[in-house]
């Protein structure tokens with residue numbers, strides 16, 4: 001603020017290809033002209049703008065009139081690996097307290113996908129909460145659906161991750177999420193298309209702000225209706241960020257697999273061999289637990305899969321960083337040689 005004495009803080013509430021909408025109060029959003037380096041499309045001079053320099057929804061900017069002049073430091077950031085062959089990170093939301101991982105208690109219900117979401121969003125002061133929608137439909141269809149779903153998520157509950165089943169269309173039911181929607185808190189909704197994010201948003205708002213997709217009959221998926229990320233002030237005084245249905249959920253390489261699979265890691269500690277691969281080794285505590293029915297084999301398979309993916313992404317991240325450091329050194333020595341040849345300029 002010392003550098004920009006005339007500027008005031010405002011928060012990014014919408015991000016569009018052409019720029020940002022920011023807000024400095026609950027009823028007030030206005031477009032700002034962003035710094036030229038924020039406007040570069042991804043891939044333009046690869047690696048010159050990282051997600052740490054480019055604002056996203058939830059970020060605080062310093063704004064002078066209708067111009068954004070600076071991006072303020074983030075308290076937390078939720079990221080994923082971008083699709084594509086080059087390593088790149090994508091910001092989902094910034095300055096978030098809670099992530100609601102939304103999943104329907106219908107054909108969409110998938111504990112493995114929930115584990116994947118949690119791996120991506122956890123850490124850095126962000127609290128994950130699993131929200132199981134369509135509890136009303138599930139209950140009407142089969143009394144066992146909800147208890148079965150809770151049983152499938154028992155390890156998450158044991159780790160202290162809150163799991164709440166709701167009818168996203170019913171305000172009284174959705175009030176179960178109020179502990180995470182106190183004044184000044186920011187929560188973000190993630191979950192696949194049709195999980196009920198827009199429905200939840202509308203119910204929390206008490207109005208029809210978001211268009212919800214009609215469910216197609218045979219696959220129970222909603223149509224893709226949410227087109228951009230937006231931050232919305234709620235009547236409770238919290239801020240809510242809705243994200244478009246995220247099909248691809250690639251790790252960035254910075255995730256903590258051990259934290260998310262502490263049950264598996266604790267078992268692995270008890271294996272006879274330090275480097276046990278839990279395949280055919282004697283004295284393998286992981287396989288014993290699976291055989292004794294104490295560890296879900298699918299959860300273990302997902303642990304192996306996600307560990308591999310995170311390790312692969314971490315490797316690519318390290319490579320990317322080394323490449324950048326090399327480029328920096330090369331640029332420095334080039335400008336030094338130019339200085340020597342043509343004099344400082």
Ligand SMILES: Nc1nc2c(ncn2[C@@H]2O[C@H](COP(=O)(O)OP(=O)(O)OP(=O)(O)O)[C@@H](O)[C@H]2O)c(=O)[nH]1
Pocket residue numbers: 133134135136137166167168169191192193194195196197198199200211212213214215221222223224225226243244245
């Ligand atoms: N009965 C019932 N229907 C629900 C519930 N949650 C969502 N639905 C319905 O499921 C469909 C999809 O919900 P949406 O809110 O559009 O899903 P979304 O997550 O916003 O989907 P995208 O915008 O594509 O990301 C809609 O027809 C909702 O009415 C619920 O808890 N109970």
Ligand SMILES: [Zn+2]
Pocket residue numbers: 268271272276277278279281283284285286287
């Ligand atoms: Zn083992």
